[in-house]
Amino acid sequence: MSTLETDTDTTPNLLVCYASSEGQTERIARRMADVLSSAGAHVTLADVSEPLPSLDVGEFDGVILGASVHAGSHQRSATRFVRANRSALEAVPSAFFSVSLTAAYDDPEDRAPAREVLEEFLESTDWNPDETATIPGALAYSQYSRLKRLLMRFIAGRAGKDTDTSRDYEYTDWEDVERFARSFATQVA
Template sequence: MSGLDNGSEPTILVCYGSSEGQTATVARRMRTALENEGHRVTLVDAAAHPADLEVGSFDGVIVGASIHGGSHQRPVTEFVRTNVDVLNRAPSAFFSVSLTAARETPAQRAPARGYIEEFLETTGWDPDATLVVAGALKYSQYGRLKRLLMRFLAGRSSGDTDTSRDYEYTDWEDVESFAREFATLLEPPTGSTG
């Protein structure tokens, strides 16, 4: 872990997987929130990260993925499995984006937390913080079959079936405060002098 050793601001890696772009937007929003607090952030797509990315060189790592057919993106699972030892040593956090998280009642939303628990169990990762994020229905990005499927599912849940528009359920304040809260894990303990 490098940034704190030489007295400079902490460095944070934000690595995400995203199929229709919402998780990428969440990751970018976290980057902005962290940069506004003076942190240095590297943002990478798990499906296309540089081969020489040194996860252990960051002071903290945030990983995010979205749910499709009940699972998070495979490249994110692989990224976490490959780097699990570093992630378990460093301050780390995981967020999971889904439509289950946008459901109306706590009982309906409960499986969204189950997705996180399953992911952590299969990867062996024990992050310091986790966040369930309500995603988006992006009819404009779906092909014909996917649009029909998502409209059908929406008809049985949110009722947001107008395929001429997109629907976004993400709580951006929650996203930003999660990132800021994570950053406090990286700060030197109060009373330590430089």
């Protein structure tokens, strides 16, 4: 008698990966991973700035990538990741979120460059994710060098954001982050 093996495991296998210079994008990716896990998915979280020799992107049913903006562009590790895995990314539902200070600006016109930087990333990597978002990041003054602190204080001041460098500020809207993850879960399902 032969045994017929059927794959009855319908749990989606999802990858949430990120590039993060001061940690805010990582926090956002972790929150998305938590939401997806709670929705019943099996989730792998990965930092694309680290070597990932055993990661096969083609094994996942859906992929979310997040990266943050510094001096007008996203981390090179994020660009490299997309270029190296573009066909696997195009084969499944995928999403990209871009974290920046510009996305936290109050005036929608001032926020427009955040979307432009995101579009530039997609153009330069030739990737067409199903969902995208610009997400307000943080001012991590406590982590910056003296020069970076002065620069960021100047930029924040011009944008009407917080300039007291004795503490850090978080502008991320966590409800929006969770909504984005839930919407992605629906797309994969």
